[in-house]
Amino acid sequence: MPELPKTYDPAAVEPKWYARWDEAGCFRADAHSAKPAFSIVIPPPNVTGILTLGHVLNNTIQDILSRRARMQGFEVLWLPGTDHAGVGTQTAVEKHLRKTENKTRHDLGREEFLRRVLDWQEKHGGIIIEQLKRLGCSCDWSRQRYTFDDAYVLAVERVFIDLFDKGLIYRGRRMINWDPAAQTALSDEEVIARPQQGSLSYVRYEIVEEPGRYLEVATTRPETIMADTAVAVHPTDQRYIDLIGKHAWRPLAREALPIIADEVIDPKFGTGVLKVTPAHDKTDFDIGLRHSLPVIDVLHPDGRINCPAVPELDGLDRFVARKKSVELLSERGLLAKEEPHENNVGFSERSEVAIEPRLSEQWFLRYPKTQEALAVVRDHLIRFFPVHWEKVYAQWLEHIQDWCISRQIWWGHRIPAWYRGDETRVQLESPGDDWQQDTDTLDTWFSSWLWAYETMDLETRAKFYPTSVLVTAPDIIFFWVARMIIAGLEFKPGKTQAIEDNIAFRDVFFTGLIRDKQGRKMSKSLGNSPDPLDLIAKYGADGLRFGLMRIAPSGQDIAFDEKQIEEGRNFATKLWNAARFRQMHGSSEATPRLEEHPLSIYALEVLARFDELLIATETAYREYKFNEVAQRLYDFFWSDYCDWFIEAAKTEIFSEDEARKKSVLAVMDFVLSGFLRLLHPFMPHITEELWSVFGFGGGEGDIKSSSIQFASPPAAALSSVDLQSIAAAREKVASVYETILAGRNLRATSRIPSNKKARFILRPATGTEDQELPTISRLVNAEELTLDPKYQPEAGVPVAMTPVGELYLLIAGGDKSAERERLEKEIGKLENELRIVEAKLSSASFVEKAPAAVVQEHRQRKTDFSEQLAQLRKARAAMD
C-alpha cells in the first residue's frame, strides 16, 4: 500500500482518475446489457458556451444520479451533447463582428455570415465539454450529440413536415412579438414583462361632425398615432354614447377615424377612450378584426418610424419619436396633459430591448396533445420534484397559445418550405430550380424538444427511452420540459404506442437558481459570477461539487458563498487525513469483514449510526434532497466517525491487546469502505483514489472490476447483531460520551488550559464498572482518572454530575470563588429546567390528556434533575 502524502492535492488526483475512467470506457452505455436501464439526457449547453455555476449544480446532480445508479447495478446512459443556440450564438458572433470589423451580418451576407459562425464555433465550441470532464461528469462521450448533427437536422425537418401534413403547422399573418434589435419574431415565452416608468399622454382628437368638441385619449404610445384607424369607447359609457358612429380627426397624419364601441374598453382607464392601432398592439389588432378596420404599419423592422406623411417623425427611432410626437402635439395644442405612468413592457429575453407587437407573416404550431400532456403530469406518470411545479406547468398548458416557430435569424435549422409565385410546398428537397426556400430558420427550442429521444439511435432508444430523470432549472419548464413531454406524446418514439412508453422521462428534478450572497442573479454584467474553473483550481472538483450540493436545498434558490466551497475542500482534507490515520496502523483487507471480531461498544455505536446513515440517505435520495444526503454524510463522517469513534478507538489502537486492536481496525476498514462508496457520487475522485490506495477494489486488474464506481452500495452493518445488545451498548456509550462532555466542560469552566493534563476522580454510581475509564480518561485529557467510591471531596473541588457518578476535577490551589460561581450557575440552570418540568407535571390536563410515554418522560426528567440538583447543592453548601 503506497503511503499517502501529508496533504491532499486534488490537482494531482482528479485529472489522473478521470483520464483512466474515460480511456477504459467506464461511462459507456451498452444497449445490449442485461442490466436494468437508467438514463439521463443532459440539458445541452450552448455549443460555444462556457461552464457556469448553474451548469456545475445541474451536472453534478446528474453525475450523482448516474454514479449512484451505476453502483446499484443499472446500465447507465448519461447522454451528453450541445445545442446550437440560435439567437444566443448569432448574437455573440454579431457582437464580435461589430467590435472587430464594425460590420453587421447584412454587410457580410447570409453565406459569409454563416461561415463566420462556423469559425466561431470552431474556436469556442467544445470548451464546455472539456470543462464538464474536469468536473468529473460521467457522460457517455461516445454518444455525444449536437443539434446540428446531420441526422438530427433531418429529424427536425421531418417533424416540421409531419406536423404541417397533420395541419398543426401553418403559416399566417398574425400579431407576433418582434425583437427590433435581433430583427426576428419571438415566442411569447421569450418575452419578459418589466415594469417601466413612462408617461401617459392625453391627446385631443377633434370630432369631425362637431368641430370644436374634442375627445381626450390617454396613450403611452403617441408615436403610433399615425397608425390609428379608429377611436373606441365602451358601448355603455354615457359620456361618449352619443359619439358612437361619428368620427374623430387623427391628430397626426390627419384623417377621419370612426368612433366605435367595443366591450374590451375599460371606462375607468384614462379617459375611457382608446386609440385603436391594429398594427402595433395585440388588443387593438383584435378590435380591428371585429370591426374590419384597416391596418397601417408605421414602423420599420429595426424600430424606426416609417411614415413619410409626417416628415418630422419619419425615420426616427421609436423612443425618440415618442418624445418628438408629444412636442408636435403640444405645439399644435392637441396635448391636454401628460402624467407619469408605470406600465409593464415586454422585453426580449436575449437582446434586452423592448419588443414591438407587430403584424407579420410567420409559421405557427398549434400544440398537439395538450390534454395528454396535462394528464401525464397530473396522474404522475411523470413526477415533478418539487411537486409544486406541477401547478405552474398546468397553468401554462391551460392557457397555451399557438407557438410562433419561425425566426428571422440565420443561424438555425432552415424551414423546409419552398415557394414559387403563390405556390408553397413543404418537403425536404427543393421541388426544382425555380423554387425558393423559405429564408427563415426555426426557433432553437423547435429542435430541442426532440432531444430526449432524437439523440438516441434505435437500439439505444429501445434500451434507454423513456429516460429515467431530467435535471434542469425551472426557468425552462415551458421552453423545454413541457415541449419535450408534448413531443414524446405526439411522435411516440417508444417501443410501443402505450403512453407509459412515450413519456420523455419518469421524474423531473428542478434545481434552484444560483444567486449571489445579496440574492441577485448571477450575471456577467454584475461580475458576481465566479468562474467554476477557478474554484476547481482552488478547491478541487470534489470540493466544489460537495460544497455546492451541501447548500443546494431542493427547489429553492441558492445563495452562493465561496466559503461553502471551502468547506467542501476541508471535508475532502478531513477524509484524507482520517484515511491516513487508518493507514498508519497497518494494511487493510480488500473486503473488510466484521464477523470474526468481537465488537466494542464504540464499534456497535458507530456501526449503528452507519446503518442509520444508510437509511437516511436512501430516504433523502428518493425525494432528490441532495443537500440532505450531503449533510448526513458530512455529519456522520466528521462527528460520529472522526470525533467520537476514532478518538475512542485510540484507547485500543495504542493498547497492547492485539485482538482488540485488530477488531477496531477492521471496524474502521468496514466503515471507511462503506463510507467511500456512499460518498463516491458526490466526490468521485478522492473516493476512487482512497479506494484504490486501500485496495478495497481487489487491487490491480481490470478497472471495471476494481473501480469504486462499479462497487455495490454498502449493506447494513448490524443486521446480524441482536437488537438488545445493540441497545445496551448504545446506552452505555451514551453515558460514557455524556461523562466525557461533562469532564471537558469542567476543565474549560475551571480554566484548565487545553495543553495541561488534569487529574480526575470518579465516585461511581451504582453499577458503574471501571472498564471504560481509560477511554473517558483519554477523551477528557486526564493525567489520571481514578475510581474512588469513598472519595470525600474537600470543599470547593469542582464537580459534575454524570451518568456514571460524580466526577471531580483536582486542581492544585483551585480558585474557590470561581468554583462557587460555576456551581451557582449550574444550580441556577438546573433549577430553571426543573421548574419547567414540574409546572408541566402539576397541570392536571397534561397528566390526563398527554400520551403516557410523554408524561413518563417528564417524570424521569424530574427525578434526574432533582437528584443532580441535590448533589450540586450539597457541594455548594460544603463551601460555606
Added chain:
RNA sequence: GCGCGGUUAGCUCAGUGGUAGAGCAUUACCUUGACACGGUAGGGGUCGCAGGUUCGAACCCUGCACCGCGCACCA
C-alpha cells in the same frame, strides 16, 4: 387580479405537535503521536405579525405584512 415559494441564531439553512438545531462567523483555550483546511469548550433565537385549535404550536387552521417568482392585465 390569480397562483406558487419564502420569512427560525450575525450569515446560509435543517426542523410535520412534547426540553429550539447544524455549518459558517464570533469568544476562550490549544500546534497533544490523522488533520490549524484541525481539536475542545462557550456566548448568541419573543421561530415575520395577530387571532384560533390543542393539555401543549416553529410545526395544524384563519387573516395580515414583507421579500422573491410565474401567469394575466397593462390605452
